[in-house]
Amino acid sequence: MGNGTREQLPGGALVLAVTGRPGPPALRFERTDDRGRLLLGQFGRPLLLGRSTGEGCCRDLHLHRMPGHRSPLPPIRAAWTRSSTNWPHQYATWLERSPDSPLHDGRWRVIARARFSPGVWTEDFVTEWPSGRLELYCGGGWHGVLPLRPLSPPDAPRVKAYRRQAREGTLAPVLLWWVSFLDGWLILDGHDRAVAALAEGAEPACVELTRVADEGTWRRTAAEITEAHERAMRRPAGRPGDPDLVPHRAALERGYADVLSCLPYDAAGTATWPLPGGAPAWDDLAARAMFQCPRD
Numbered sequence: 001m002g003n004g005t006r007e008q009l010p011g012g013a014l015v016l017a018v019t020g021r022p023g024p025p026a027l028r029f030e031r032t033d034d035r036g037r038l039l040l041g042q043f044g045r046p047l048l049l050g051r052s053t054g055e056g057c058c059r060d061l062h063l064h065r066m067p068g069h070r071s072p073l074p075p076i077r078a079a080w081t082r083s084s085t086n087w088p089h090q091y092a093t094w095l096e097r098s099p100d101s102p103l104h105d106g107r108w109r110v111i112a113r114a115r116f117s118p119g120v121w122t123e124d125f126v127t128e129w130p131s132g133r134l135e136l137y138c139g140g141g142w143h144g145v146l147p148l149r150p151l152s153p154p155d156a157p158r159v160k161a162y163r164r165q166a167r168e169g170t171l172a173p174v175l176l177w178w179v180s181f182l183d184g185w186l187i188l189d190g191h192d193r194a195v196a197a198l199a200e201g202a203e204p205a206c207v208e209l210t211r212v213a214d215e216g217t218w219r220r221t222a223a224e225i226t227e228a229h230e231r232a233m234r235r236p237a238g239r240p241g242d243p244d245l246v247p248h249r250a251a252l253e254r255g256y257a258d259v260l261s262c263l264p265y266d267a268a269g270t271a272t273w274p275l276p277g278g279a280p281a282w283d284d285l286a287a288r289a290m291f292q293c294p295r296d
Helices: 087-097 157-168 191-199 215-234 245-265 278-292
Strands: 003-008 014-019 027-031 037-042 045-055 058-065 106-113 131-137 174-179 184-189 206-212 272-274
Touching: 003 087, 014 087, 037 278, 045 278, 087 106, 087 206, 157 191, 174 191, 184 191
Parallel strands: 027 272, 174 206
Antiparallel strands: 003 014, 014 106, 027 037, 037 045, 045 058, 058 131, 106 206, 174 184
């Protein structure tokens, strides 16, 4: 399923450089020309239909999900959860091997994540099925988690087993995919594990998959930032002998170094592909979905 090289990051995280998968991947977003209609599909099966309303920074995304999502991970054995598994590396391996993953050529960050902003797993966790509405505001708005299948009740047998693992501290992490234009995450694997953790009063431990800038892009950005920094350092920042001059220049140097160190790992835009058939094809799918769920 293509080749990849790995760059180790602190804390067990990694950047996976994927080659041999030019795209489109099996799990992918497609758009119409008008940019208002969105589809998430997997091997030709529609999983999510979305349509945005509003203008500029004040937009709502009305969505409808359909069954059929296939996890890119295999069933996780209980024995693995009791061992010292490096989950980012293990999930990266499974994602590389899976025919159902969103991976395509480029660089992907795979990192463990246990803390989220307030509201991500509460008011911005989409619990209803199949419909939903996301508020997409510039500089804020929706920053939550979207399941790709109906959530099981907290007392379902499978969830109860996971709740016991959550209490024991052996629950495998949920796999999340960061989607830039949604300003949020999709659950790729671990819906029941997420329900179990929340039922036990804890945010789910997660592994986050994020597309990051390719090497050529971040190096061009680094060159532009370096040029601007050098111009700033050449400009007089005060009179010679000014006691504030040295700490001011030191602060500029620290800021420059911090920005450069983050550039290779900053999130990049989630790729989309043209929707075959365009808006008429999307409208046909939407009409059939609404016919099956007339109350939505």
